[in-house]
Amino acid sequence: LYKHHRKPRLAPETKVLIGSDKRKCVVPQVMITPGICEGYLLKRRKWPLKGWHKRYFVLEGGTLRYSKSHQDVSRGRVQGSLDVSLAVMSINKKSNRIDLDTGDILYHIKAKSHDLFYIWVTKLQAHRLYKKNETANAHSNECCLPPLFSQKIVFLHFSLFLLLHHQPAPSHGPPSVADSAAEYFDASDDILCGSSSEVSDESGLSDGSTTNSEPEEGHGKDLARVSMPAALNEPVNLLQRLCEELEYSELLDVANNTPDPYQRMVYIAAFAISGYTTATFRNRYKPFNPVLGETYECIREDRGFRFISEQVCHHPPISACHAESENFTFWQDQRWKNKFWGKSLEILPTGMVNVTLSRYGDHYEWNKVVTCIHNVLSQQRYLEHYGEVTIQNLKNSTCTCKITFVKSRYWGSDTNKNEVQGTVLDQGGSVIHRFGGLWHEGIFCDTLPTPKCIWKPNSQPKDYLQFYGFSTFAMELNELTPDLRPFLPPTDTRLRPDQRMLEEGNVSGADRKKDEIEELQRERRKELAKKGSEHTPRFFRKAKDSSGRDVWLNTGTYWELRQNPGFAKLENITLW
Numbered sequence: 001l002y003k004h005h006r007k008p009r010l011a012p013e014t015k016v017l018i019g020s021d022k023r024k025c026v027v028p029q030v031m032i033t034p035g036i037c038e039g040y041l042l043k044r045r046k047w048p049l050k051g052w053h054k055r056y057f058v059l060e061g062g063t064l065r066y067s068k069s070h071q072d073v074s075r076g077r078v079q080g081s082l083d084v085s086l087a088v089m090s091i092n093k094k095s096n097r098i099d100l101d102t103g104d105i106l107y108h109i110k111a112k113s114h115d116l117f118y119i120w121v122t123k124l125q126a127h128r129l130y131k132k133n134e135t136a137n138a139h140s141n142e143c144c145l146p147p148l149f150s151q152k153i154v155f156l157h158f159s160l161f162l163l164l165h166h167q168p169a170p171s172h173g174p175p176s177v178a179d180s181a182a183e184y185f186d187a188s189d190d191i192l193c194g195s196s197s198e199v200s201d202e203s204g205l206s207d208g209s210t211t212n213s214e215p216e217e218g219h220g221k222d223l224a225r226v227s228m229p230a231a232l233n234e235p236v237n238l239l240q241r242l243c244e245e246l247e248y249s250e251l252l253d254v255a256n257n258t259p260d261p262y263q264r265m266v267y268i269a270a271f272a273i274s275g276y277t278t279a280t281f282r283n284r285y286k287p288f289n290p291v292l293g294e295t296y297e298c299i300r301e302d303r304g305f306r307f308i309s310e311q312v313c314h315h316p317p318i319s320a321c322h323a324e325s326e327n328f329t330f331w332q333d334q335r336w337k338n339k340f341w342g343k344s345l346e347i348l349p350t351g352m353v354n355v356t357l358s359r360y361g362d363h364y365e366w367n368k369v370v371t372c373i374h375n376v377l378s379q380q381r382y383l384e385h386y387g388e389v390t391i392q393n394l395k396n397s398t399c400t401c402k403i404t405f406v407k408s409r410y411w412g413s414d415t416n417k418n419e420v421q422g423t424v425l426d427q428g429g430s431v432i433h434r435f436g437g438l439w440h441e442g443i444f445c446d447t448l449p450t451p452k453c454i455w456k457p458n459s460q461p462k463d464y465l466q467f468y469g470f471s472t473f474a475m476e477l478n479e480l481t482p483d484l485r486p487f488l489p490p491t492d493t494r495l496r497p498d499q500r501m502l503e504e505g506n507v508s509g510a511d512r513k514k515d516e517i518e519e520l521q522r523e524r525r526k527e528l529a530k531k532g533s534e535h536t537p538r539f540f541r542k543a544k545d546s547s548g549r550d551v552w553l554n555t556g557t558y559w560e561l562r563q564n565p566g567f568a569k570l571e572n573i574t575l576w
C-alpha cells in the first residue's frame with residue numbers, strides 16, 4: 001500500500017534565485033517541487049482512545065494531510081492538515097518518531113520501520129524547504145539563519161535573544177520581543193533532534209536561579225548564567241501561585257458539609273478543576289522563581305484558612321505548601337518536567353495534590369494534568385490543559401472520580417476549547433454522578449438532587465489586563481500591611497526586594513536586584529558545596545507517601561515559631 005513518488009516534478013512557478021542575492025542562505029538554485037509522499041504512519045492520540053493509531057498521510061506541496069484510510073483520502077475526507085513549513089520538526093532516530101509543532105497543535109508521528117522514517121524525514125525536509133522558499137520569495141528580504149542542532153541550543157538562543165533585545169511586552173500594539181523571537185525561529189531551518197525518546201527534559205523554569213552552574217553538567221547549564229529579564233515577570237512567584245489554587249477553597253468547605261460521599265466527591269472534583277482557571281488570563285508573564293529557602297505565608301481569616309509554602313529544593317526546583325482550616329487541610333509539592341517542541345512547551349507536573357476533610361476523615365489524592373503553553377515564543381501564546389485526573393480517597397474506597405481535560409480540536413473545531421468532563425464512580429465502577437463544563441467558565445452537574453452549576457470563576461477585577469491578568473485574590477497575595485510586617489520571617493516573598501520593585505512598577509530596578517539575588521543564591525550554593533553539606537528546608541521534611549513517592553510534608557513548626565518566640569528572635573538565613 002505504501003506509495004512513494006520519487007520523481008520530482010518541476011513546478012510551473014519555479015523560481016530561479018539569482019546568484020548575486022546577498023542572503024547567505026543555502027538554497028538550491030532551482031526550486032523544484034518535491035514529490036508527493038504518502039502512506040500509513042502511526043499518529044499518537046491523547047484522548048479519547050489514547051495510543052498510537054494508524055493513519056494515512058499525504059504530503060504534497062508543503063502540506064501534510066491525514067485521514068483514517070487511503071479510501072478516505074481519495075474521497076477527499078481529511079481529518080487534519082498542516083503547513084509543514086510553519087511547524088517545527090523534531091525527530092528521534094531510535095524510536096522512528098517525528099514530532100511536528102505548529103504552535104497550536106502538536107503532532108506525534110511514528111514510522112513503522114527505519115526506512116520509512118528516513119524517507120518521511122527527507123521528504124518532510126524537502127517540502128519544508130520548498131514551502132519556506134516559496135513564502136520567502138513572496139515576501140523576500142527575509143534572512144536565513146544557520147541551523148540549530150539541539151533543543152538546549154534553541155533554549156539558549158531564545159534566552160540570549162530575550163536578553164539582548166529585551167523590552168517590556170505590551171498587551172497590545174507593536175510586535176513584542178517574543179514575536180520577533182518567533183520569527184527568528186521560523187526563519188531558521190532547523191530540525192530538532194532528541195537523543196532520548198523525549199525531546200527536552202529541562203525541569204522547572206529556565207532562569208538564572210533554577211539551574212546550577214557546574215560546568216561539567218554540560219550544555220543546558222549555560223542557561224544558568226542567563227537570567228530572564230524582569231520585564232517578563234509578573235510580581236508573584238511560584239510559592240504564591242500555589243496559594244492561588246485555594247481561591248475557591250469554599251468548595252472544600254462545602255465538601256466538608258456534604259454527608260453523601262458521592263456528592264462530596266463532586267465538590268472535591270470542582271475544587272481540583274478550579275485551580276486551573278487562572279490560566280485564562282495568565283499567559284503573558286512568568287512568575288518569579290523562589291530562591292532556595294524562600295517562604296510565603298498567607299492568612300485568610302475571611303476564608304478561614306492559613307497557608308505556608310517554602311522552596312525546598314533547588315535542583316530540581318520543588319515548592320512545597322500546606323494549608324489548614326477548620327474544614328480541611330491541603331498540601332502538595334510542586335515540580336514538573338518541561339518538554340519543548342519548538343513552538344510549544346508542555347509542562348508535565350509530577351507531584352500529587354492532597355486534601356483531607358476534618359468531618360469525615362477523608363484523604364483525597366489526585367494528580368495534575370499536562371499544561372501546554374502554545375506558541376510560547378509569540379504574542380499568540382495561550383495555555384491549554386489536557387489529560388486525566390484520578391481522585392482517590394485513601395481512607396475509604398467507596399468512590400473514585402475521573403476528570404478528563406479534553407484536548408481541543410479533537411472534534412475538529414474550536415468549540416470544545418477548555419472542555420472538562422467527569423464522573424464519580426462507585427466501587428463497582430458504575431457512574432453515580434456526571435459533571436462537565438469549561439475550566440474557564442464553570443462546571444455543571446446534572447445528577448445532583450437538583451441539577452446545578454457547582455462552580456463558576458469569580459469575575460475579573462476592573463483593569464485586570466493592565467495588572468498581569470490577576471484575579472482579585474491574586475492581587476491580594478502581595479499585600480504587606482504594617483501590622484503583618486513584624487511577624488514575617490525575613491525569607492518571606494513579600495520582603496523580596498526585586499519582586500516588590502516590580503510590584504511598584506520599577507522594572508529596571510527589579511531587573512538589577514533580581515540579578516543580585518540570583519548571584520547571592522549561587523554563592524550560597526558554592527559555599528554549601530565546599531563544606532560538602534546540603535540545604536535543609538525549614539518547615540518541610542522529605543518523606544515517602546503510601547505509594548513510595550517522594551513527598552514533602554509540613555513539620556508543623558511555622559505557626560508555633562511565629563507565635564513564640566517570633567521569627568525576629570530566631571536565626572534566619574539571609575536570602576537578599
Ligand SMILES: CC(C)CCC[C@@H](C)[C@H]1CC[C@H]2[C@@H]3CC=C4C[C@@H](O)CC[C@]4(C)[C@H]3CC[C@]12C
Pocket residue numbers: 178205232241282283284285286287336347349368369371373376377383
Ligand atoms: C514570558 C514568556 C516567554 C513565558 C510565560 C510563561 C508562563 C505562562 C508559564 C511559566 C511557568 C508556568 C507554570 C509552571 C507550572 C505550573 C503547574 C501546573 O500544574 C499548572 C500550570 C503552571 C501553573 C504553569 C502555568 C504557565 C506558566 C506560568
